[in-house]
Amino acid sequence: MIERELLKVNRVGDTHEFTLNLTELGGKIIALYPRKLKSLQIQTAKMIKRGSKSAIRFSLQDTNGVPLSGLQPLEVTITDASGKNNEFSGYYCAKHGVLDIDFVAALNDDSGRWVVSASDLTAGLTAKAEFEVVK
Secondary structure (H helix, E strand, C coil), X not given: CCCXXXXXXXXXXXXXXXXCCCCCCCCCCCCCCCCCEEEEEEECCCEEECCCEEEEEEEEEECCCCECCCXXXXXXXXXXXXXXXXXXXXXXXXXXXXXXXXXXXXXXXXXXXXXXXXXECCCCCEXXXXXXXXX
């Protein structure tokens, strides 16, 4: 999962098999999905007023356009107009393919164009969106 490497998986009856090399002191985390992950999308308002709550939605879908089941770790970065990471930046977990963050630009935050980006920590999918923070 951390290496974001696709494993060749063979179906054998009701089970699945794959080969994995482990080092003596190492370990690996494996994320198994019924279908390949296809997209990570970010939906946000185009304009957010300082002091007001606004939802930012992150959606993960498989190749059939279906939200992923289970939990998916995401790294979210929200950068203000001066290029600094906002306190809402961090690690989150999407549940059943969806993560909603109730974002509030503080009254003393910079106005201007902000950027929100996300990276899925299992498959390496990324997405970016922009919004304007206004007085």
